[in-house]
Structures are given as structure tokens and as C-alpha cells.
Amino acid sequence: MGFLQTGFPGLVVFEPNVFGDERGYFFESFNQQAFEKEGLFNTWVQDNQSSSTYGVIRGLHFQKGEHAQAKLVRCLSGKILDVVVDLRKDSPTFKQVYAVELASEKKNALLVPRGFAHGFSVLSETAEVFYKCDNFYNKQSEGGLIYNDPTLNIDWRIEVGKEIVSGKDQLNSLLTDLGEDSFF
Numbered sequence: 669m670g671f672l673q674t675g676f677p678g679l680v681v682f683e684p685n686v687f688g689d690e691r692g693y694f695f696e697s698f699n700q701q702a703f704e705k706e707g708l709f710n711t712w713v714q715d716n717q718s719s720s721t722y723g724v725i726r727g728l729h730f731q732k733g734e735h736a737q738a739k740l741v742r743c744l745s746g747k748i749l750d751v752v753v754d755l756r757k758d759s760p761t762f763k764q765v766y767a768v769e770l771a772s773e774k775k776n777a778l779l780v781p782r783g784f785a786h787g788f789s790v791l792s793e794t795a796e797v798f799y800k801c802d803n804f805y806n807k808q809s810e811g812g813l814i815y816n817d818p819t820l821n822i823d824w825r826i827e828v829g830k831e832i833v834s835g836k837d838q839l840n841s842l843l844t845d846l847g848e849d850s851f852f
């Protein structure tokens with residue numbers, strides 16, 4: 669089981685020990701003792717799962733203030749580009765972007781601490797994404813960054829014109845327009 673540092677404080681890529689045999693495979697997708705040994709202390713209270721087709725971009729979302737959520741994100745089927753933006757004012761990586769490919773084949777996961785905007789693009793024909801949250805959904809506190817913000821210049825690795833973005837996400841803000849209450 670490996671925990672890979674990303675250079676962003678608290679943002680960690682998790683690579684489990686996978687046990688394969690003639691039946692298939694087994695791995696522990698989360699182990700509180702192992703995570704706490706790495707200094708990763710989260711109390712997960714809500715699990716989310718979504719399914720999307722190629723070209724879908726969900727996000728970038730965050731919940732403000734006391735409703736902020738840490739997430740442990742994995743791809744159950746297919747492949748996604750998981751993308752986060754650091755919104756923590758005191759972080760050395762404040763306003764920086766980190767992206768990592770999560771795939772069912774890799775069985776990897778991304779631990780996103782509170783204080784990040786999170787989104788992903790679907791690189792395979794379909795993808796099912798599962799993520800644990802350490803705080804409950806709170807619609808009223810939701811904030812969003814527009815996926816094609818020129819300041820962030822995120823390469824979602826989707827063929828031009830094939831992006832599928834919800835009406836709600838098309839109304840997300842530019843980083844430069846976020847209010848003070850969007851930062852941590």
C-alpha cells in the first residue's frame with residue numbers, strides 16, 4: 669500500500685496492495701489504521717457515486733466554510749482525469765491545479781483534503797466514480813469554478829467540442845470572481 673505525496677500539502681495519491689489470483693483480485697480500498705499511520709485523519713460520513721459518459725466534465729465544485737468536504741476519490745470502472753484546485757489561502761500551492769488519472773485498472777485513489785475545488789473529466793467510454801466525503805452535502809454552501817477558466821488553463825484531455833458540462837456547471841465562476849467566502 670503506497671501513499672504518494674503530490675507536493676500539495678495533504679493531497680495524496682493512494683495505491684493499494686492488490687492481491688490477484690485465479691478468481692480475480694482483492695484489495696483494501698480504505699483502511700483507517702493505515703491512513704492514520706500516514707497522518708491522514710478523516711471521519712468519512714457520506715459515500716457518493718456517479719456514472720458518466722466520455723467527455724463529461726463534472727465540477728469544479730466545493731462546499732464553503734464549515735461545510736467543506738475532504739474526499740477520497742476512486743474510479744470503479746473506466747478512466748477519469750481527476751482535477752483539484754487549492755483554495756487554501758495559506759497553502760504554498762494556493763490557486764494551483766493538480767491533475768491525476770484515476771482508473772479502475774490502476775485501482776488508485778486521490779485523497780483531497782478540505783479546501784480544494786474538485787472535478788473530473790471522463791476519458792473512457794463510460795466511468796463510474798465513487799468517493800467518500802468527510803462532511804455531508806450542503807447545497808446552500810456549494811461553490812463552483814468554471815471548467816474552462818483561462819487563469820487555470822486546465823487540459824481536461826477531452827476532444828474539442830466533445831465536452832459535456834451540465835447547465836449548472838456552465839454557470840460556475842472564474843477564479844478571479846470568487847468571493848472571500850470561497851477561500852479557506
Ligand SMILES: Cc1cn([C@H]2C[C@H](O)[C@@H](COP(=O)(O)OP(=O)(O)O[C@H]3O[C@H](C)C(=O)[C@H](O)[C@H]3O)O2)c(=O)[nH]c1=O
Pocket residue numbers: 716718726727729730786787788805834836
Ligand atoms: C453532490 C450531491 C448531489 N446531490 C444531488 C443534487 C442533484 O439533484 C444531483 C446531482 O448533483 P450534481 O449535479 O451537483 O452532481 P455532480 O455534478 O456530480 O457534483 C459532484 O461533482 C464533483 C465532482 C464533486 O466533487 C462534488 O462532490 C459534487 O458536487 O444529486 C445529492 O443529493 N447529494 C450530493 O452529495
